[in-house]
Structure formats: structure tokens, C-alpha cells
Amino acid sequence: AGQNFSLTIRAQDVGGNDVLFSGPVTLTDNTGTLTPTSVTFSNQAFVTISTARIIKAQSNVVINASGSAKPAQSNSFNVTHAALDHFDVTNTSGGNVGSQVAGTNFAIKIVARDAFANIVTSFNSSVTLTNTTASITPTSSGNFTNGELASLTVNITKTSSADAISVSGGTPTRNGSSNNFAVNAGALADFRIANISSPQIAGVAFPLIVTAVDANENTVTGFTGTVSISVTGGGISPNASGNFINGVWNGSVSISNAGAGRIITVSGSGFNQDSNPFTVNAGVLDHFVIDPPITSPQSAGQNFSVTVRAKDVNNNDVLHNGTVTLTDNTGTLTASSLVFANQAVQTITNARITKAQAGVVITASGSGKAVQSNAFTVNPDLLHHFSITNTSGNPIGSQTAGTPFNIRITAQDQFNNTMTGFVQTVTITDLSSPPINITSGAFSAGVLTSQSITILKARTDNQLTVSGGVPPVNGMSSLFNVNPAALDHFTIDPITDQATSAPFTITLRAMDANENIVTSFIGNVSITDLTGTITPTNSGAFIGGVR
Template sequence: MRIARPRLRLQRSLAAAAMALAMLAALPPTALPATADTNPIVTENAQPGSGGWGLSKLADDVNGQIKGYGSASSVTQGGSISLYVSVNPAQTYTVDVFRMGWYAGSGARKRLHAGPINGTTQAACAPDATTGMIDCGWAAGYAWTIPSDWTSGVYLTVLTNAAGYQNYVIFVVRDGRPASFLYQWGVNTAEAYNDYPNDKLTGKSLYEFNSYGANTIAGTRRAVKVSFDRPFTGDGSGDFFRWDVQLIRWLEKSGYDVTYSTDVDTHANGSDLLNHKAFFSAGHDEYWSNEMYNAAQAARDAGVGLAFFGANDVYWQVRYEASAAGVPNRVLVCYKNASIDPVQGATTTVLWRAALLNRPEQRLMGIQYTSEVTSGNNVPYLVTNSSHWIYNGTGFHDGDAVPGIVGYEMDRYMSNYPAPTATSWTLLSQSPFTNTSGVSDYANSSIYQAPSGAVVFATGTMSWSWALDNYRTTAQIDARIQQTTRNLLNAFLLGVPGVLHDLKLTAPTTATAGQPFSVSVTAEDGQGNPVPSYSGTVHFSSSDTSTGAVLPPDSTLTNGQGSFSVTLTRAGPQTLTATDAANKLTTTVNLGVSAQSAGTLVLAPASTTPTAGTAFPFTVTAQDAFGNTDPSYAGTVHFSSSDTSAGVVLPPDTTLTGGKGSFTATLVKAGSQTLTASDTAGTFSATANLTVSPGAATTLLLAPSTMAPTSGTTFSVTVTAQDAFGNTASAYAGTLHFSSSDSAAGVVLPPDSTLSNGQGSFSATLITSGPQTLTASDAANSLSATASLTVSTGAPSAVHDLKLTASSSATAGQMFPITVTAEDAQGNPVTSYSGTVHFSSSDRSTGVVLPPDSTLTNGQGTFSATLVKAGSQSLTASDAANNLATTASLSVNAAAASRLVLAPATATPTAGSSFSLTVTAQDPYGNTDPTYGGTVHFSSSDTSAGVVLPPDSTLAGGERSFTAILIKAGSQTLTASDAANAISATANLMVSAAPASKLTLATATATPTAGTSFSFTLTALDPFGNLA
């Protein structure tokens, strides 16, 4: 609207609303559109509806009993929104949030109740002196996060103060879902007309007629900027109930898949329009930004349908600015006069049809605003071009009228402006009226198809939705307008009737391999009707590319239809496709191809190289002539194999399931083998050729070339790795180690070796005659094999040397055994030896006992010897006559200690001076006993004060050094004793006096006579009183 007078608001009492709902309920149910499958809108509207969303005690702007606004005009699921609420006087209030829809006629569903909440009286909202913008900047009163189960839609928040006064806050919940239709609620226009506070003193809008107070930069009272941060005047719904609610109720009642947004969202995220079949602009949608216009135009040019269900749409260009708090797109800017707009160019805020912008709205919509009637004085809608597909099924004829739905603002085509670029364009109505200036005018509705194929429809009236649902309207529901709207929405969903849309291919759902069946192809429009004028060429293809499949040649249709014959051969799910590449059409049907009766068996092992002794899987399939599995085959299958070894395991005779069976078999003989499956009726069979691989090696086989090798003579030996079934384990990679019971010098065994293909030949030489063993072992794999041999001496041998065998250690004084053997060069005994053996030793101590000179018996002799000197000793056996000798080294250990030996460093120590001494534990042969563990106690014949003897001590290795101090000069003894072991040792010492340290004088008489001689003695003493 552009005239300077108030708009009349349609207010109805609750009683009138209830009556309208009752009338709606009495009407026949509206059929769901063909494409309305289960979607969030259907699911949501199946929920129980709620009452209590109508306002019973309306707050007003003058008193401000309760008013509020939201932090955003729309919010996503999971996003948060805040309410800014003022109450007068200060009191509590509650918040109830309703989603608007159909809900079986209830019209809404309550999703949230909060409160009571403590409210305050917020500051009055003052206009900016220059722009006239009113930004309330109130403090937030309540906030919440939108749950994920809040379906996209228009939500009304009912604010109720403690005194019962009420007002709305309206917002949209978005879900970003690629629904068929995107509904844009026009918050821009609601804010443009909003003159809160409508107190006839300070309120301002973008219009002169309802702005008050001082003039702005516009030169009049109207503002050039309006803020979203203020309540809507009146009931707070922003005219939602005037045109939007009826369309939303009908859409959701009909089950259309629709999601919701606002024009702010279109401005910010215009590319989102491309995610939908069609975009809806509803009601009064007058104020558009450059970004919005571009987004709608781009969507149309990409094939997205546009529907303008209102009038006076896309009239003024606007810009957005951030709020004082920095929130983007919270200020709407429209100077409406290029001379005062500080921004010049493509975004100057003037009429879209103005020469400066030169983008008249009918280039987008097909029609544009012309004029209006007084609100409440709508005129009839008069039909033209009733043969157009949009009127199909309505019964409309040219000139038919639908009362009361044209107004209050109207659009029409204006020939002095460019028409839309279209492949087809039709004016669907011409409704005459006398406008508010008394001038005769008319309104058009329009539909055109863009080159992209997009359909663009415009009603040319704000009140089209009143014929869809008459909640709070003066009009009546009109089934013909409902059907017209359905036809439009179906065209958005399916394509335009009568225009080639696609090909339809009809075929049976099942066929038999190799047997022909019939298919039909129809060229259809978007509504599924044949297009007789179709002249394209149809090409056939199939997922079945098997030899034997027969498809029709490229063909044309007759009157848009054709029947053809097809033969497929591959059983299972298949597709058949008809394509017209020139017209970019293609259609595909799915069908199931069944196999013919089985004519052969197919045996398929999982591997053609199974391992001996290991079960391997295989399948048997009954197939028809085309290689398809015959699920109906009921024959009995018998199994056989060329491998008849013990341990072979074959399946028993069996039937197949669904023409196929999975089995396992075990073969044991390595090499080429066969496995056969045959039908017991003798009709057919299948054989698989296999190469059985040996299993892992489980044993070694050692085979010498002779079991009686000759001493010193090389003989050959073969080692074979075998699996559990006696097959050579050709893959065996272990390392073999060879050993023998013959450890004589000259024995030659193979080095550690691997086998080649599970086998290897080696050579060995043994020396010692008699029973011997030869072993090949693999410790890592716990495998070994031993051959028992008898080594022969061959021809008699000469004596090569004597061999003396003795223990490596002996104990002094204890007899130990020795053995002497006369050996040949290979270390074998020479039984004919008759020489005399003489024994000698490095130990020549008294007590040594050696064998006497002796002869051997059959080249061998056992003797005993006794050595007494501890330490390394040798024992020699020699035959001087035959120049033979052999020596054995051994270690002689001391016997147990039988005495102690005490050895002072000097036999004449000095009184009072420390002297060293050594104590040794010796066996009877004078050997130090390193194992002695007794405790030695020291004593002395000198018991004078000052004598220092070692404490009781143990010895280390049978010996230890100590120190002692004696005092009394003369003969003394020092004794070391071990009472526990009854052994001791005593050293006789001559203690010398220490140097003189004093003199003593002794007179014969203590009373000599004067002049008379008397005797005295002068003595030199050491410190201990010894005569020095």
C-alpha cells in the first residue's frame, strides 16, 4: 500500500472464529496430493492440536500492559532465541509457544510453557532524530534453545501478564531441509508497516499515514529505517492472521512437504532456494532486497518454480543494516527517494520498476502492482483462459467468478513494461474494480514457463488464500480455487500437463530367462498423461548384457505409445531402460528374471590347489542353459574323487537348496586329483581338476645309503620333510641340524642346511665302531629323525696311540678311577694290543699311589690312582717299547682341614710392638683347605696387661693374616685353636725387651754408716718393666 491512510485490520471475535472452524469441519475432506508421502508436515499435523493460542484480553501500545519482540525473526533447530518483554506495571508473565498449522482444525500445537517470569517495565522506545528509526534495545527476559523435534513452521508466542493481558511474538523455525516447497514469511513488509508504539505520538513506520512526531530526513514524519528490535503494533502477529494463516493451514492440511523461512533468510542465504521444487511468497510481500530479487531470479533460471500468493510483491527495494549491538540484518532501510539515499546504484532504495533500477517486478512475477480497493471491499475473481491446464478439473469457464478474493491490493500486466522471458505465458483472470481514487482498473493472475522449464505463478491479489481456508476471513472456501492451487503445486512437483515430461516404461515384474515378454513405452507429461505428438526415437538398454539377450531396435512411438518384445537371459534382478537422448528422457523398470530348468551342474572349488588333509569349501550349482542357477532343481548329487586314499572325506549324497549348495571335502594325496559331483539320476555331472598341495611338514625321514658304514669312510644320507599323510612337504623351509652319538675326532657331519622342495642329500663320516646314531633335527619346528647305524672297523688296524680317560678333578688322598685304551687312527680300540703301560704323574709327593706297570685286555684297562698335592696335576700312561704316551690333566682339590698352621713374621717380637702372623687351615697333606669355615680363637702364655690378640675370626680361602702385641719379655707362646674342629697350632716366641725407658737404683741398706762403704744396684728397664 502506498496511500497515506490507515489499513483496516480484520479482527474477528473468538465466537466468529469458532464458527468458521465449525464450517471448515463440515466440508468434505481435502484429498492429499499424489506426491504427499509421509513427511515431517504430515507427521507433525498428526499430533493432537492445542487451544489457548487466541488472545482473549489484548494489550495495547498506549498502556503497554505486555509487549515483546524476539532476538531473531527466524531460528534453526538447535539455535537459541531470546524474548525482550516489557510489562506495565511490573509483574510476572508467562510464555506459551505454539506452532501454527492444521492439526485437525485446531490450528496450532503448544510446544512450550514457561513462567511465571518476573517482568519489568522497560524503557520507552525513542525514534532517531534523523532516520526516525525506533530501536527499543530492551533487556532480554527469557531465552531457550529450539529443540530438534520442533518442526519447521511459523510459531506464535503468547505473552500473558499476571493481569491477563496478552500479546504475540512471532518467529519462524527453520530446518534447512530440502523439502519440496519453501514458504517465505514476509517479515520485511510487516516491519515496514509497523508503527510501534501506535500511540498517535511517537510511533513511526516507513509510511506517512501511520507515522507521528517530528519530521525525519524524508522531509515528513515517516522513517527511512525501521528496526526489528521492537514489538509489532496491535496484537504483535505482524498481520500473520490476515493472509498467511489460511495458506499455511491449507498446505499442511493437504500434506504438502513444506519448510519455512523469512525474507531475511532469502536475503542472507539465497542459494537455499535451489534446494526446493518451488518457492512461495505469500500475503503482503512488498519489500525486497537486491539479494532477494537475485536469488528468486536465479532459482527460476535454474528450474525452481515460483508462486506469488499475494499482490504488491517485489515493489520496493530495501537494504539491511546491523543493529546497534552489531547483529546483522536487524535494520530495514528504505529511503523511497533516490535524492536522499546515501547509497547510489544497484541498491538504491526506490521502486524496482524505477528507471534507476529498471527491474520491473512483472519481469519476475509476470504481473505487477496496479492499485487497490478499500480493505474489506474485495471484488470477485473473473476467470479467463479457462482451458489452461491450471484449471483442469475445476469446472471453470471463461467469465466464472469467485467472490471476495481479489483485493485489497491488486496486480496486473502492464504493457508499457517488459513482459517476462517465457516459452509460454497466460493471463488467467481479468477482474475489474474501481480503485480508492475512483479510477476503473482490473487485476490479472498470471502463469508463465521460463526457458529453464520453471513455472512462475502470481495470483494478482492478496486474498487468494481466503478461498483455500476461511479462518478469520469474509470469503468462503472455494473448491475450484483449491483445485487450481493443487494443479499448480502438482506442476511444481511433477511437471506441466500436456508438455513432454518423461517416458514411462511398463513391463512385467517377472520373466523367464530366454523367453520373450512384452513391454510398452509411453511418452507422458508431468501428470502422467500420454503426449500423442511425441516424435522422438526410443533406445532400449538393459543391465542384462548377456549373449542371448534380445532388445528392440531403436523405435518411434505411435500417438506417444508403443509395444515391444524383449528377451533377457540372466536370472535375478535386472533393469530395462528406454532412453530418448535427444530429448534427455530416460526411464527404467526393475524386473526379476527367473532361471529355466537346470541342464548342468557347476562345481566351483574355492581353490584349485587345496592342501592335503585340510577341508576346502566348494559349491555345486544347478544351472540352466544360460548359466543361471535353477532354484527349483531337486535332484540328488553324489560326490567322488580320483583320490581314494584313507583319510579322504567327501560329502554324502545330498540335495541342493535353491539350486545351490556349499560343501567341504578333504583330499590327502598330493598332486593332480579330480572331484566330481553327479546327478544320481545320471542326467549330468561336473568335475573340477585340482592340484593337491602337501600339508605342512609334521615329520622328518632320514635314510642313510647304508646301515653299516665303515669307520672313517664317507656315506650318503637323504632327509625328506613329510606331511601327516606321507606327502613330501615341498614348502618346508626349516633349517636342519645334524648330530651323532659318535663324538670322536674325525667325525664329519653336514652343516646346518635347508631342503629343496622338501628333500636333500648329504654325506657323513663316522669314526667310532659299534652302534651309533645319526640325527637330523629342526628345533624351531620341533621336528627330528634319527637313524641307528652299526659302524664297522673294516680291516684290522695298527695301534695309533693310547687314550687315558680320567676325571677332570680329584681330592687329595682319595683314590679315583682311570681308563687306558689302545686306539687306532679312527679312535677305535685295538683289541690285539699287548704292550705294557707305565704310569707317572707330575705329583711326586709322599702318599701318591699310581698303578703298577700293566697290560690291557682287548686294548682297554681300568685302574685307580691317588694324588695328594692340590692344584693342577697331570697323569701319564706310556708304552716306551711302542713309543706311545698319553697324558690327562686334572685338578686336585685339598682334603678337609685337619690342622692349623700358625706362622709369625718373626720369632723374636719386641715387647709392646705389633707383629704380623698368618694362620692356615691345612689338610693332612699340607694343602690349604679353601673350604675351611671354622672359627679361630687366639690365646697366649703372656697374660700381661697390654697384650693385644686378634679376635675370634674365620679364614678366607683357608688362610688369613693377623697382628698381635705381647708385653712380657722372654719365652712366650701364641696359640690359634678351633675347638669345634679340635685343631690348633702354637708358635714359640722369644719376646725381646723394648728399649730402656727408665733406670732403677736399689741400695743394700737404707741406712748406711757414714764413711762406710755400702753396695747398690742400678737397673735399666723398658716401659713394661722388662730388663733392657
């Protein structure tokens, strides 16, 4: 398979004598992979090609040659596989490996193949196995039989959302990998508590991260229960976790009593787990507040001030040492951290949000404490550009000349926020010659949800440009093709006066209704003239819509 061989086709008369022949001969075979697919005789009795090539391994292969309505068939012969090129790793049915459970056996199939996907039946050795998490057993297979290992039982102990099994073997070494598949955790076997830093401050919340694990220390993402929480030497709040999310409870707790060697214990589903010992010091900080309230509205991309105050349990300002970080529910806030150095109040002036949104809330977090600001609105910045897509918001696909299609245009600021106040019209042009020039309908809340466009001229890599606004701004679509419409008529390039019986050249073109060349037309047309003496009367096949 894949190797060139010689093939000779002879033209013969009814008595088996070689005859001179001119014309094409098509070549096919019963594997469907023979190349080339044709040869051309030019006043020859036989043609020999040395580059015949079949890539599918098969017994009883037969080559068929056909030209001038005369078929011929070769002897049958066998095509064997090529050298080992790679391995396929699948389930035992030859499909994708499905989701698995960590620590649970499952079976795979491994097939040795050549570069053309033929089974290398001569491969009867073993291969080594690895996986993405380096937790597969065994790491070496048994021997293949006729190029296949029909069923190999393996076990993977580590979870992954996109694990894959890789195999290596042969001389020289060849490789192969399975599809990506999930390895999910096994049954709940225990809990783990993340290391707790020491010291902590009495009455001050600090993080407590509890993870549900299986027998192989994988997070049991399906565990959504709760655990009870207790501590040595005093009280803890809360004394029960919330529901785990994806096998993890990422919460916070506070301890009322100071002391050394405190140990937190979590209990649930018949399992108990202790934390590391840590110290709880007396403390004063209770919470933070954001005050004064943040002014509404703000403008996207414009700096504003945020002031954070440290408070005790009775809401008095307290001196504090530590860092407070700011986040928001738009995901676009940038701001300096507020560093308290024996201070009760810290203000920054470079808070900046780039996403326009109502109900924006800033969260200030530090020392295990978090507080939210008042809700406020962030309005878009100035008109910056237009976004041009199809009506689903995706890039514009290929279109047909003369056929209307609809686009969606959105007025946006520099941060891609919709300019809801934009309600004007825009001008739409393209790269065709001559270009379209369309005035759109009026926008509504910054969006023109559907604008009909008709482009008459076929073009590769066309692009729409939208202009509008005061001062004017532009926007461009992705590149897209405008293909010719259906065949409408043929044209003949102008012909000069000709002499009788003297050959001359004509050029025929297949055209759509908009005078675009229909490049997909590869048929033949008949040719006539007013004298009735023109030859030939058939054009032969068009190429790219032209003959």
C-alpha cells in the first residue's frame, strides 16, 4: 500500500493486435484508492505509467481501464499493508473511549496501522502505555495478534476532564493516542482540610476549605452534602458547612476563643477529618464597609474613587494592618489594592470598570472579611466602532450574488459595550466593483437586529464596511465570499472576420443573471452558426466556467 508500481495499458484490435490510439483512458479499481485515475494515448499502441499507487490493503484487487467505450480489466492481485505508522486506541468496539471512574478497570482496544489506516497484521509485539495523569496500569501491554490487541484491561487512578491514553511501540518507535475522555472520581472515602495558617484572630472569619475525596485522593465532585464542624477548646461558627459544590466546600469560619493547638474537625457521611494544629490570637477587626457609597452612574473606562473603612464588631473605626482587594460582578474591574498600615480608612482613585452594566457591585476582601458596595450603574463610553455579524451574532458566511441576506449591526464603545443611545442610521458599503451603497434602517437601543443586503457581483474575500455617528466611526465585517448565482446564459467573446476553412479561436463563458462567471460550470455546450458549416459543434468541458 502506498508504493508506486508500473501499469501498462494497450490498445488492440479485435484480433488482439496492438493499434495506434489517441484519447483518454480512465482508471479505477475495486479499492477506490487508485491513482492516477486516467492516462492519455497520443497516437500510441500502449502507455506505461510507473507511478500507479493504491493505498488500501486488500486481496483480489482488480484495475479497470475504460476509454472510447472500451473497458478492460487487469488480473487480480493483492495489496499488502505498508510499514507501521501509528496505533489507534479505542474502546473494544472501535469507538471513542467513554467516561471512566478512577480506580475502576475498563477495557481498551489497540490497533497497529500503516500511514493509510490499514491494519499492520505483521505487528505482534507489545506496546508501552501512558496517560495524561501518569496514573495508568499496566504500563505495558501483552503481545498483539495480527496487528490488534482486541481487549486490554487498564485502570486509571487520577481524575481528569480530558485524559488520554498514549501507546508507543515498534521499531522504529511509533505512537498513538486515544480521544480525550473524562476520568471521574470514585465513591466518597474521606475528607481533607486545606492547611490552616497560624495564627488566626478570634472573632475574625478565615478560610476553611474542605474537600471530599475518594480512595485515590481524587476530589469527589459529585458530593453535594454537608459536614458538621467543631473545634477543640471553644466554639466555632458556623458549626456546619454549606452544601459542597463539585466536591469542595470553600467557606469561612470564626473561632471565639483564643488558644494554642486548636484543631478543627469535620464529620459527615460516616467520616471524620482533623485539621493541622494552629493558634488563635485575640483580635479586634470585625468587618469592612465601603463608604461613602459609589456614585451612580459611572462611565466605562473612567477612573473613580473607592473608600474602604475597617470596623470592629460595634461598627467603630479600628486601626488595621493588611491588604484589601477589590473585585466586581462585571469581571472587568481594575484597581490598586488598599494597603492598611495601622489605618482605619484607605481610599484609591484608580478604580476602573470597562463593562457597561446595571446593578454593578464591588466586593472588598481582606483578612478573611468581605463586604459589598451599593449597587450602581456603569454606562457605555463614547461611540467607537460598529460590529457587523449575521443575525445570530456570528461571522457572515458565504453568500450568492443577487440573493438578499440579513446582517446585524451593533454600535459599540471601545470596550465593546452596546451604545444603547445610538438610534441613527448608517451607511453600508463593500469591496465589490462597483461597491454597494446602502443607508440602513434606524438602530434601536444601539442595535440594528436585521438589515437586508443584496450584492450583485461575485467576489472572494468581500467585506462590509459600516460608517455612521458624529463624529463618524467605522466598522468592518469578517471576510466572506460572494459566489456566482445559478447559470443564466452563455456569452461569446467578440469574433473578428474569419476566412473560410481557416481555424480560429472563440471564448465561451457561462454567466449568471448578474454577469458573473459561473465558475462551477464544467459541462459542454453545442455550437452552431448561421452557415451551418461550423466545426466542432460541441465545445468540450468548460474549466472554471470558461471554454
